[in-house]
Amino acid sequence: MSATPTTATACTCPECEANVPFARRPLQGEVVRCPDCSAELEVTALDPITLELAPEVQEDWGE
Amino acid sequence: MRIGLLYSRVRVEERLLIEELERRNIDLELLDVNKFQAEIHDPTPWQRFDAVFERCVSQTQATTAVRVLESFGIPCINPSAVIEACGDKLTTSLILARNGIATPRVRVALDPETALEAIEQMGYPVVLKPAVGSWGRLLARVNDRDAAEAIVEHKSTLGSVQHGVFYIQEHVNKPGRDLRVFVVGTTPIAAIERRSAHWITNTARGGQAAGFQITPEIDDLCRRTARAMAGQAGALLAIDLLETEEGRPLVSEVNHTMEFRNSIATTGVDIPARMVDYVLNIAERRSVNRASQAAAIAPTSFTSGPVGVA
Numbered sequence: 001m002s003a004t005p006t007t008a009t010a011c012t013c014p015e016c017e018a019n020v021p022f023a024r025r026p027l028q029g030e031v032v033r034c035p036d037c038s039a040e041l042e043v044t045a046l047d048p049i050t051l052e053l054a055p056e057v058q059e060d061w062g063e
Numbered sequence: 064m065r066i067g068l069l070y071s072r073v074r075v076e077e078r079l080l081i082e083e084l085e086r087r088n089i090d091l092e093l094l095d096v097n098k099f100q101a102e103i104h105d106p107t108p109w110q111r112f113d114a115v116f117e118r119c120v121s122q123t124q125a126t127t128a129v130r131v132l133e134s135f136g137i138p139c140i141n142p143s144a145v146i147e148a149c150g151d152k153l154t155t156s157l158i159l160a161r162n163g164i165a166t167p168r169v170r171v172a173l174d175p176e177t178a179l180e181a182i183e184q185m186g187y188p189v190v191l192k193p194a195v196g197s198w199g200r201l202l203a204r205v206n207d208r209d210a211a212e213a214i215v216e217h218k219s220t221l222g223s224v225q226h227g228v229f230y231i232q233e234h235v236n237k238p239g240r241d242l243r244v245f246v247v248g249t250t251p252i253a254a255i256e257r258r259s260a261h262w263i264t265n266t267a268r269g270g271q272a273a274g275f276q277i278t279p280e281i282d283d284l285c286r287r288t289a290r291a292m293a294g295q296a297g298a299l300l301a302i303d304l305l306e307t308e309e310g311r312p313l314v315s316e317v318n319h320t321m322e323f324r325n326s327i328a329t330t331g332v333d334i335p336a337r338m339v340d341y342v343l344n345i346a347e348r349r350s351v352n353r354a355s356q357a358a359a360i361a362p363t364s365f366t367s368g369p370v371g372v373a
Contacts (some may be wrong), residue, residue: 063198
């Protein structure tokens with residue numbers, strides 16, 4: 001599920017539909033958190049900015 | 064000089080590293096590991112890079128991509144050997160033990176019944192850890208036989224093949240904190256202590272970070288650990304230490320894709336800048352080598368002029 005892009009510096013959370021603001025232009029693949037529902041979101045496109053729920057942590061993820 | 068930054072997710076750490084590279088006007092290319100593909104007989108498209116800075120969250124993706132790029136002669140930070148040494152706790156423990164570096168006792172078993180025997184022989188409490196994984200996930204402190212049977216059965220039944228490897232570590236009764244030392248090359252540059260009321264003190268699990276002054280003993284331990292894990296040149300490493308009740312530091316884990324967002328303000332050290340220094344130094348060497356090789360094989364040019372006229 002992806003979110004509806006709104007403006008260049010904001011986007012709608014695909015989980016709760018709250019406004020997710022960006023202080024600066026995000027990068028492709030950037031991970032952000034929804035200020036309302038705390039869902040972890042990933043920037044999947046830049047033009048326009050599109051957010052999707054970040055993938056679940058996999059077994060081999062880490063430091 | 065051109066640097067590739069291989070990533071899967073741009074977290075705070077990657078953002079800080081990218082900003083640091085951009086601040087220095089480095090020719091930077093962001094490489095999404097999910098888009099990575101390479102024809103192994105044709106390294107040409109990758110020769111544009113003087114180094115690739117690996118920052119993936121998936122160890123499998125990181126190791127695979129880096130192995131390919133290394134085979135093309137491209138320096139990767141960290142190298143695949145370091146990723147593999149750090150990414151598997153058993154491999155880490157074996158390297159530490161072989162090099163005489165203080166580390167908790169570990170037993171390994173490959174069968175549930177044998178694992179229970181090993182736990183009993185080691186004595187309670189013990190800590191069961193997945194050999195691969197991080198952020199304090201699926202750690203289990205086992206205090207008695209009942210808990211041991213339950214955990215071993217769960218791991219055998221629910222886990223992947225990896226959970227069939229039983230990595231059993233002695234429980235170190237640490238003083239409410241553990242330490243993390245950031246190492247660049249073989250030099251410890253900063254350290255934090257992580258405190259938690261819970262026995263798991265990872266900041267990913269809610270541990271609170273504060274700056275820690277590196278002692279000469281810990282400095283020496285971390286330098287030796289870096290050399291054991293990554294050779295004389297070292298690597299970019301975050302070394303986790305536990306302290307015994309007597310205050311003796313033990314190397315618990317070594318991390319190859321260090322997370323440092325909570326450690327810049329707490330230590331006062333610009334960790335991303337130091338990491339970038341290290342990467343650029345490696346890239347610079349490759350850049351200079353390539354330039355000298357190109358000069359060596361270039362056809363000699365002669366000044367034109369009249370020839371053979373006596």
